[in-house]
Amino acid sequence: xxxxxxxxxxxxxxxxxxxxxxxxxxxxxxxxxxxxxxxxxxxxxxxxxxxxxxxxx
Amino acid sequence: xxxxxxxxxxxxxxxxxxxxxxxxxxxxxxxxxxxxxxxxxxxxxxxxxxxxxxxxxxxxxxxxxxxxxxxxxxxxxxxxxxxxxxxxxxxxxxxxxxxxxxxxxxxxxxxxxxxxxxxxxxxxxxxxxxxxxxxxxxxxxxxxxxxxxxxxxxxxxxxxxxxxxxxxxxxxxxxxxxxxxxxxxxxxxxxxxxxxxxxxxxxxxxxxxxxxxxxxxxxxxxxxxxxxxxxxxxxxxxxxxxxxxxxxxxxxxxxxxxxxxxxxxxxxxxxxxxxxxxxxxxxxxxxxxxxxxxxxxxxxxxxxxxxxxxxxxxxxxxxxxxxxxxxxxxxxxxxxxxxxxxxxxxxxxxxxxxxxxxxxxxxxxxxxxxxxxxxxxxxxxxxxxxxxxxxxxxxxxxxxxxxxxxxxxxxxxxxxxxxxxxxxxxxxxxxxxxxxxxxxxxxxxxxxxxxxxxxxxxxxxxxxxxxxxxxxxxxxxxxxxxxxxxxxxxxxxxxxxxxxxxxxxxxxxxxxxxxxxxxxxxxxxxxxxxxxxxx
Amino acid sequence: xxxxxxxxxxxxxxxxxxxxxxxxxxxxxxxxxxxxxxxx
Ligand code: HEM
Ligand SMILES: [Cu+2]
Numbered sequence: 001x002x003x004x005x006x007x008x009x010x011x012x013x014x015x016x017x018x019x020x021x022x023x024x025x026x027x028x029x030x031x032x033x034x035x036x037x038x039x040x041x042x043x044x045x046x047x048x049x050x051x052x053x054x055x056x057x
Numbered sequence: 058x059x060x061x062x063x064x065x066x067x068x069x070x071x072x073x074x075x076x077x078x079x080x081x082x083x084x085x086x087x088x089x090x091x092x093x094x095x096x097x098x099x100x101x102x103x104x105x106x107x108x109x110x111x112x113x114x115x116x117x118x119x120x121x122x123x124x125x126x127x128x129x130x131x132x133x134x135x136x137x138x139x140x141x142x143x144x145x146x147x148x149x150x151x152x153x154x155x156x157x158x159x160x161x162x163x164x165x166x167x168x169x170x171x172x173x174x175x176x177x178x179x180x181x182x183x184x185x186x187x188x189x190x191x192x193x194x195x196x197x198x199x200x201x202x203x204x205x206x207x208x209x210x211x212x213x214x215x216x217x218x219x220x221x222x223x224x225x226x227x228x229x230x231x232x233x234x235x236x237x238x239x240x241x242x243x244x245x246x247x248x249x250x251x252x253x254x255x256x257x258x259x260x261x262x263x264x265x266x267x268x269x270x271x272x273x274x275x276x277x278x279x280x281x282x283x284x285x286x287x288x289x290x291x292x293x294x295x296x297x298x299x300x301x302x303x304x305x306x307x308x309x310x311x312x313x314x315x316x317x318x319x320x321x322x323x324x325x326x327x328x329x330x331x332x333x334x335x336x337x338x339x340x341x342x343x344x345x346x347x348x349x350x351x352x353x354x355x356x357x358x359x360x361x362x363x364x365x366x367x368x369x370x371x372x373x374x375x376x377x378x379x380x381x382x383x384x385x386x387x388x389x390x391x392x393x394x395x396x397x398x399x400x401x402x403x404x405x406x407x408x409x410x411x412x413x414x415x416x417x418x419x420x421x422x423x424x425x426x427x428x429x430x431x432x433x434x435x436x437x438x439x440x441x442x443x444x445x446x447x448x449x450x451x452x453x454x455x456x457x458x459x460x461x462x463x464x465x466x467x468x469x470x471x472x473x474x475x476x477x478x479x480x481x482x483x484x485x486x487x488x489x490x491x492x493x494x495x496x497x498x499x500x501x502x503x504x505x506x507x508x509x510x511x512x513x514x515x516x517x518x519x520x521x522x523x524x525x526x527x528x529x530x531x532x533x534x535x536x537x538x539x540x541x542x543x544x545x546x547x548x549x550x551x552x553x554x555x556x557x558x559x560x561x562x563x564x565x566x567x568x569x570x571x572x573x574x575x576x577x578x579x580x581x582x583x584x585x586x587x588x589x590x591x592x
Numbered sequence: 593x594x595x596x597x598x599x600x601x602x603x604x605x606x607x608x609x610x611x612x613x614x615x616x617x618x619x620x621x622x623x624x625x626x627x628x629x630x631x632x
Contacts, residue, residue: 011353011393021349025258041360048389052381174599174607237618245610249603275614279622287629298629 004028004036011037081582089184092176093582094161095478097183101158102471104186106547108150111194113540115143120502120536123529126521136519137205138221142193144208145225148325149232150190152459155467156328157182157239160267162478164243166572166580167261169252169589174245178238185235192228196221207517209314210284212299212307216291223292226285233278240271240278252571254591258352261570262345265352266331269359273320273327276363281317284310308373315366323362325459327355329466330397333419336473337401339567340416341408347400354393361390371442380439387437391430398427413565414488418469421496422462429457432507447517450510456503468495468546475553476560477572480579483553491549494542501535 007024081087081096088100119139122130131139161179165172173179196203201219204210210229215222247260247268260268288310290296297303299310330351338345345351367375367383375383401423412420432454436442445451468491476482505528510516514525521529560578572580575589599607 007353008357011350011357024349030257037356037360041364044361044389045364045386048382048385051385052378055381056378171599175611241611241614241618244614245607248610249607250599275617276621279618280625282622283625283629286626290630296630 004032005040007033008036008040090180092172092180094165094172094176094179095580095582097179098158098161098163099478100183101154101161101186104183104190105151105155105158108146108154108190109543110547112143112146112151113543115139115146117536117540119143120533122519123521124533125530126523126526128520131519133519134202134205137207137517138197138203140517141204141207142197145193145204145228146190147459148208148321149229150186150193152325152463152467153232153236154186156267156270156325156463157236159263159328159332159467159470159474160239160243162474163572164246164264164267165250166576166584167264167570168247168250168255169571169575169585169591170246170250171583171585171588173242174250175242179242182235182238182242185231185238189228189231189235192224192231196224196228199224209318210288210310211314212288212291212310213301215288216300223289226289229285230282233282236274237278240274243267243271244275252585252588252591258349259591261331262334262348262351263328263331263570266327266334266355269355270324270327273324273359273362277317277320277324280313281321284313284317287313308370311370311373312366315369316363318369319366320359320362322455322458323358325463327359329422329463330355332466332470332473333401333422335568335570336415336419336469337404337423339473339565339569340413340419341405341410342567343404343408344569345400346403346406351397351400354396358390358393361386361393365390368437368442371439372446384437384439388434391434391437394430398423398430413472413485414483414492415469415473415565417489417492418465418472421492422465422469425457425461425465425499429454429459429462432457444513445510447515448510449506449514449516452516453503453506453510456499456506460503461499465495468492471550473565473568474572475550476564477576477578477580479554479557480560481553481557482560482564483549483557487545487549491542491545494545495539498535498537498539498542502532502539503535505529505532505535 003024007021007028010020081091081093088096091097091100118131119136122128122136161173164170193203199219199221201221203221204215204225205218206212206214206222210225247264251260257265287296287298291298291300291305297305299305299307301307334345334351365383365387367379368387371380371383410416432450436445436451436454472483472488509525509528509532512525514521514529562577563573564578565573571589571591576584598604
């Protein structure tokens with residue numbers, strides 16, 4: 001699952017090293033990636049929201 | 058990807074059996090009842106082109122009126138109808154159906170399937186477009202004139218106008234149903250009908266972008282349907298969701314609409330990314346740089362597109378925290394988009410490039426879409442948007458992403474696959490002429506609109522202050538060049554269908570997806586009756 | 593061979609299943625949305 005999060009993190013940025021991607025295709029299932037993607041999207045929203053709270057204080 | 062090239066060659070098979078296929082039945086019933094993905098793709102593309110000319114005529118009427126300050130040609134109310142229906146026709150009638158047309162033609166061939174998963178539903182999805190188009194365009198002829206609320210259908214205007222609004226709402230419902238059926242078909246086809254060996258990560262990027270686009274459609278089309286249902290009940294069944302007089306809130310409509318609307322703009326650009334990602338490697342004669350990154354970046358763009366809708370509403374009075382959130386989110390979503398641009402450039406880097414018409418349009422896409430992305434970033438800065446919102450700067454932004462983005466990719470794709478579809482080469486000279494006329498006309502028409510917007514000219518207004526005259530005249534001249542050069546495109550396509558040099562099976566030596574490596578040009582009516590094996 | 597090749601029965605079953613899930617998603621989103629706004 002940690003690998004799935006790593007893959008998703010890099011995907012938000014939009015790049016992935018070739019050998020790591022190849023490792024991903026072996027060790028990750030689509031379900032894990034989708035779950036990690038949704039969780040990361042949620043985390044992304046929360047982090048942004050936290051920053052916003054911070055600067056509007 | 059490149060592995061597809063090594064796949065077992067079934068050429069011979071398709072030739073050998075070509076003679077005992079029943080060809081398509083002749084005449085109108087062929088098109089009426091067809092369940093063939095190629096026929097349906099063709100119909101989608103022609104429909105889209107017809108709507109493109111229709112919406113284009115409206116645009117030229119708008120530009121003609123704006124050639125001079127003052128009112129010359131059209132009444133203000135009719136002008137508003139023109140901008141509204143132009144937007145609706147182009148978004149729902151031209152761009153979206155064109156991409157569905159490409160999906161129909163290409164998805165089955167690129168994954169090695171014989172047809173779409175639900176061919177009959179495919180036929181319905183197409184034929185639903187016709188009544189919807191008739192409703193949209195027909196609404197010009199009913200009392201009160203066509204919808205004049207802007208393509209975003211904002212209340213309160215949309216609640217006050219006459220029966221044309223009901224026609225528009227019905228049209229949007231029908232188009233939504235068509236898109237949903239189309240998307241279900243595309244997703245099920247991609248997930249279930251891939252040839253043996255065609256794993257997800259071997260699929261051409263066009264298929265990937267459409268898979269993701271179809272999911273976006275599934276997620277947001279019901280939201281749009283809900284929004285217009287609420288408009289309908291506000292108009293006729295005594296609710297006041299959006300009517301302030303009845304305790305409703307017009308900004309709620311904006312939130313719902315843009316929750317649909319922003320993913321919608323990605324629906325219109327992701328398949329374009331897919332097409333460009335097929336074309337650039339073919340003409341750089343190198344595999345796509347960062348294939349996996351592209352897949353990942355496309356997925357994250359799709360997810361993130363759901364959390365930026367507020368950038369269309371910076372001026373409605375959201376709390377500062379809301380404005381900031383949407384500003385940050387919008388700027389960050391530009392990162393994976395920018396990475397894609399870099400990937401395409403890296404694909405071309407040190408490639409042996411040639412610039413046939415498809416590549417010209419693809420490179421044109423790359424340059425101009427980037428400009429549109431940057432003006433988007435400018436608009437994403439809340440304090441800047443507060444002055445630029447509802448000015449021509451926004452008009453310039455979205456025409457750079459939609460015309461020189463989505464539409465240029467569509468043109469590139471047509472030139473790229475036309476030899477495969479028709480078996481004939483188009484005229485390279487005329488194609489290049491069409492490209493340059495489009496490129497020049499487009500920039501002359503739309504680049505000055507940045508200046509107009511910065512100087513404060515509002516959008517959707519038939520008259521303007523004198524100081525805006527010069528740039529408006531230049532813009533109108535460019536628009537007419539762009540518009541009329543599309544007739545050249547029509548001529549090129551028709552003459553290619555009717556004849557021309559024989560296209561080789563693998564028209565572009567650098568193209569390596571199944572339709573090039575495994576199928577003759579023109580493609581037979583039925584393909585992949587036995588699935589190819591992809592190693 | 594007049595008929596275009598048919599997907600295998602297995603593929604057909606899977607396709608119907610995916611289509612049913614997707615249709616349920618569409619109807620679900622629309623229904624939840626509409627129930628929420630119309631029940632207030
Ligand atoms: C880098 C990516 C992008 C950013 C940061 C961005 C940002 C924005 C912002 C902030 C606005 C609101 C401007 C205003 O109304 O004041 C806007 C409007 C718009 N954008 Fe983008 N955009 C991007 C890409 C795209 C793409 C790819 C498309 C379509 C293919 C698109 C289509 C539109 C449309 C149609 C509007 C105007 C809607 C209307 O008010 O009628 N944008 N964009
Ligand atoms: Cu947006």
